[in-house]
Amino acid sequence: MNDCPRIIARLDLKGKNLIKGIRYEGLSVIGEAIDYAMKYYLDNADEIIYVDSVASLYGRNSLFTIIQQSTNEIFIPVSVGGGISTIDDVKNLLNSGADKIVLNKAAIENPSLIENISNQIGSQSLVISVQAKKRGINKWEAFKICGREPTGWDVIEWCAEIEKRGAGEIFLTSIDNDGTESGFDIDLIKAVTEKVSIPVIASGGCGSVDDIIELLKKANPSGIAIGTLIHYGYETIKSIKKKLKNAL
Amino acid sequence: MHYKKKIIGIIDYGCGNLTSIHRATIKQNIPSEIISEYSKLKFYSHLIIPGVGSFPNAIKSLKERGFYNEIIEHKKKNKPILGICLGMQLFMQHGFEKEPTKGFGFFDGDVISLQSISQNNKYKIPNIGWYKISKNTGSFEKNTLIQNNENKFYFIHSYFCDVKNKSDCYYFVKFDNKNIPCIIKKENIIGIQFHPEKSREPGLKIFNYFFTL
Numbered sequence A: 001m002n003d004c005p006r007i008i009a010r011l012d013l014k015g016k017n018l019i020k021g022i023r024y025e026g027l028s029v030i031g032e033a034i035d036y037a038m039k040y041y042l043d044n045a046d047e048i049i050y051v052d053s054v055a056s057l058y059g060r061n062s063l064f065t066i067i068q069q070s071t072n073e074i075f076i077p078v079s080v081g082g083g084i085s086t087i088d089d090v091k092n093l094l095n096s097g098a099d100k101i102v103l104n105k106a107a108i109e110n111p112s113l114i115e116n117i118s119n120q121i122g123s124q125s126l127v128i129s130v131q132a133k134k135r136g137i138n139k140w141e142a143f144k145i146c147g148r149e150p151t152g153w154d155v156i157e158w159c160a161e162i163e164k165r166g167a168g169e170i171f172l173t174s175i176d177n178d179g180t181e182s183g184f185d186i187d188l189i190k191a192v193t194e195k196v197s198i199p200v201i202a203s204g205g206c207g208s209v210d211d212i213i214e215l216l217k218k219a220n221p222s223g224i225a226i227g228t229l230i231h232y233g234y235e236t237i238k239s240i241k242k243k244l245k246n247a248l
Numbered sequence B: 001m002h003y004k005k006k007i008i009g010i011i012d013y014g015c016g017n018l019t020s021i022h023r024a025t026i027k028q029n030i031p032s033e034i035i036s037e038y039s040k041l042k043f044y045s046h047l048i049i050p051g052v053g054s055f056p057n058a059i060k061s062l063k064e065r066g067f068y069n070e071i072i073e074h075k076k077k078n079k080p081i082l083g084i085c086l087g088m089q090l091f092m093q094h095g096f097e098k099e100p101t102k103g104f105g106f107f108d109g110d111v112i113s114l115q116s117i118s119q120n121n122k123y124k125i126p127n128i129g130w131y132k133i134s135k136n137t138g139s140f141e142k143n144t145l146i147q148n149n150e151n152k153f154y155f156i157h158s159y160f161c162d163v164k165n166k167s168d169c170y171y172f173v174k175f176d177n178k179n180i181p182c183i184i185k186k187e188n189i190i191g192i193q194f195h196p197e198k199s200r201e202p203g204l205k206i207f208n209y210f211f212t213l
Helices: A033-042 A061-073 A087-095 A105-109 A112-121 A155-165 A186-195 A209-218 A237-247 B018-027 B038-043 B055-064 B067-076 B200-212
Strands: A006-014 A017-022 A025-032 A047-052 A078-081 A100-103 A126-136 A139-144 A149-154 A169-174 A200-203 A223-226 B008-011 B032-035 B046-049 B081-084 B109-113 B127-132 B152-157 B159-163 B169-175 B178-186 B189-192
Touching: A006 A025, A006 A033, A006 A061, A006 A200, A006 A237, A006 B127, A017 A033, A025 A033, A033 A047, A033 A061, A047 A061, A061 A078, A061 A087, A061 B018, A078 A126, A087 A100, A087 A112, A100 A105, A100 A112, A105 A112, A105 A139, A112 A126, A112 A155, A126 A155, A126 A186, A139 A155, A149 A155, A155 A169, A155 A186, A169 A186, A186 A200, A186 A209, A209 A237, B008 B018, B008 B038, B008 B200, B018 B032, B018 B200, B032 B038, B038 B067, B046 B067, B046 B200, B055 B067, B067 B081, B127 B169, B152 B200, B159 B178
Parallel strands: A006 A047, A006 A223, A047 A078, A078 A100, A100 A126, A126 A169, A169 A200, A200 A223, B008 B032, B008 B046, B046 B081, B081 B189
Antiparallel strands: A006 A017, A017 A025, A126 A139, A139 A149, B109 B159, B127 B152, B169 B178, B178 B189
């Protein structure tokens, strides 16, 4: 059916390696990122998202290499994020083969950057990453720098602003649930998908296919980004898609 | 100037992911090059017009870089041209994104926003996803474009081509219960709304088909 949300493999990077974190603290190296990306491509992933988690501290060479290698053999959309801050960064990454650029800190510190970039390269190539931390009932605050620094922005208001400024998509992560395998923050995703009319990719907390099924019963994300579930081999993307097809 | 061998020229006019298209043709063993200078266009047997961005910017850029008239010349000689996504939309008569702009007019009809045909918040715009496409049963030309109706293709767009002549429409995709043309063809001009270079094997095979024209 045409209504199934995209199943997106999310790969957090450190240098050339794939890493996995819990609530953005404590990282473990899983293996070489390009090998896993290739594996997920062959396993029927709809997209790949690379998040360069220590981008601002180290150099970029590994990231460009990974993108170039991806472009050679992986014929599905590849998105890249992590410490990207200037229009030149964006253009360089797109020219080296990335399809979409993911921004967080740079956008929230200077929202006019969203229009700026979107006007030059097209809204379709621009995804804004929103890291949400629960602050109360149906209230979340947006964070930056891998969930470490608060911004004072209410997440729902920030998402409305992102849409208004012309981004193509929102990549929404629950900081509280990320890496915990305890399920998605369904209230968060529901609130955002009801507020905006641009696509939302839900991320953070998925520990089983049942978590995805629960989410899809109550909210309308256009994509689901998964990490833990596939990096540790609990499921394959093909098995996830098969179970979803049977359940929905 | 007559070309002696078949080779695809991928037009670099600053709008689009050229690398992916180039890599896709390499993967399929199809000779191709990225063209950055308009004067070189005539040496290529086949042209690909990629496109990401806005309609007016794309037309402006094609004109500024000298490609616009060369593309028209290419069509006059009935040489094959493949337009992908925004590239396809430029084939229409007008686009209305940001401001009304004239397109090449290879197909009758204009480029219209998805928003104008759907106000259901369940259907997000840009329309992003992997969708099956359906053949226009009214189209008569036998073609090997799509091998398997079960295949899905990767779409990402906020606008679509409102093609007036249904016989130019080869395949449709459904959006909020409406049929949108996603593969259009007239003589040697083909427009594809989705991204064949991002749609795995079934997408890559489309480049092979194009190269047989």
